[in-house]
Amino acid sequence: MTRRHTLTRNVLTSIRNQRSRPLDSPDHRGGGDSLLVASYNVHKCVGSDGRFDPARIMDVICEIAPDVIALQEADERFGERAGLLDLHRLKEETGLMPVPIETQPKSHGYHGNLLLFRQGAVHDVHQLKLPGLEPRGAVIAEIEMERGGALRVIASHFGLMRWARRQQADRILDLLGSRDDRPTIMMGDFNEWRLGNGSALRKLEKLFGPLPAPVPSFPARMPMLSLDRIIANRSGLIDGILVHDTPLARLASDHLPITARVELGTPAIEG
Numbered sequence: 001m002t003r004r005h006t007l008t009r010n011v012l013t014s015i016r017n018q019r020s021r022p023l024d025s026p027d028h029r030g031g032g033d034s035l036l037v038a039s040y041n042v043h044k045c046v047g048s049d050g051r052f053d054p055a056r057i058m059d060v061i062c063e064i065a066p067d068v069i070a071l072q073e074a075d076e077r078f079g080e081r082a083g084l085l086d087l088h089r090l091k092e093e094t095g096l097m098p099v100p101i102e103t104q105p106k107s108h109g110y111h112g113n114l115l116l117f118r119q120g121a122v123h124d125v126h127q128l129k130l131p132g133l134e135p136r137g138a139v140i141a142e143i144e145m146e147r148g149g150a151l152r153v154i155a156s157h158f159g160l161m162r163w164a165r166r167q168q169a170d171r172i173l174d175l176l177g178s179r180d181d182r183p184t185i186m187m188g189d190f191n192e193w194r195l196g197n198g199s200a201l202r203k204l205e206k207l208f209g210p211l212p213a214p215v216p217s218f219p220a221r222m223p224m225l226s227l228d229r230i231i232a233n234r235s236g237l238i239d240g241i242l243v244h245d246t247p248l249a250r251l252a253s254d255h256l257p258i259t260a261r262v263e264l265g266t267p268a269i270e271g
Contacts, residue, residue: 033147033264038064038244039187039228040257041072041157041218045084047251048220054084056252062093064244064257067118068143069096070155072189074114075107083108095119099141101127111137113188115155119146130156130171132164138172138188149183149264156188158200165192165200173207183237185262187230189255201229208233215243217256230260238262 040061045054061069075081081104090096095118101110108114110127121144130136138156145151154172158165176184186208192200193214201211214226223243232238244257 033149034239035067035145035151035262035264036065036259037153037185037187037230037238037262038066038069038257038259039072039155039189039230040064040069040244041189041228041253041255042074042084043253043255044073044075044077046253048254049251053252054086056248058085058090058093060244060246060249060252060257061090061096063246063248064259065094066096066116066259067145068151068153069116069257070139070153070187071109071114071116072155072157073112074109075112077112080104080106081112082106083114085114090116099125099139099143101125101139103127110139111135111157113137113139113155113157115139115141115153117143117153120144121146126175128171128175130159130164130168132159132161132168134159134161134164136164136168140175142182145264151262151264152182152184154184154186154188156186156190158189158191160191162192162198162200165190166198166203169200169203173203176207181233183264184233185230185238185260186232187228187258187260189227190229191227193225193227204231209235212238212241212260215241215258217243217258219254220250220252220256223256228255228258230258232262236263 042057096116099115124142126140128138136159140154208231216223217228218225238260241260
């Protein structure tokens with residue numbers, strides 16, 4: 001199927017789905033020992049209505065109630081790149097705490113990537129500068145969950161140029177290849193919806209295996225493209241990937257958040 005036909009199919013499917021979009025917050029939480037993880041490009045807290053409102057972003061995060069969440073564009077783009085969220089309020093209301101990184105004094109994240117977790121301990125944090133014309137990066141951390149089990153999490157935001165995305169995928173794969181194997185999830189805005197040989201997603205399949213079915217998350221008011229992803233290096237490690245599609249989420253950013261359940265007891269390695 002050609003690129004043009006694929007895009008046309010996505011547009012038509014999105015239009016048909018508008019009538020059945022839910023009016024209330026979907027239940028994305030699993031039972032037992034599973035963790036709820038999420039990825040959310042907050043668009044510098046500027047909503048699909050053009051209004052800057054960090055409180056709406058935090059309210060959406062409260063709707064999700066994740067155990068781990070990766071945020072993209074959580075800082076201002078220029079100058080001091082100051083963080084845009086009230087992290088104290090977020091901790092009080094959700095228990096989420098930022099993974100500590102070395103960055104500019106007022107920034108929340110690394111090149112806008114902010115990784116938050118609750119009820120656990122973090123170690124071996126690594127900030128990875130990604131190649132390309134735009135300033136892009138990734139945050140990698142090992143999280144020991146309080147309920148038991150450990151998880152490596154990669155929070156990333158790929159660039160707008162296709163060639164840069166391929167190089168960025170290679171850079172992350174090179175880093176993981178130099179580290180011990182362990183349960184790993186990667187999530188963020190990959191800015192990639194194509195699956196051909198030139199796609200960064202195809203490169204990531206070398207380590208992460210066949211990727212989960214995409215869920216359209218952009219643009220928030222009428223999602224057509226699956227730019228946001230959650231992938232894992234073990235079969236069965238993640239399940240139930242959903243878009244968090246609520247009235248507030250449709251306004252708070254130009255992306256909808258996506259969520260998944262993580263089963264830390266999964267032993268099998270993909271591939």
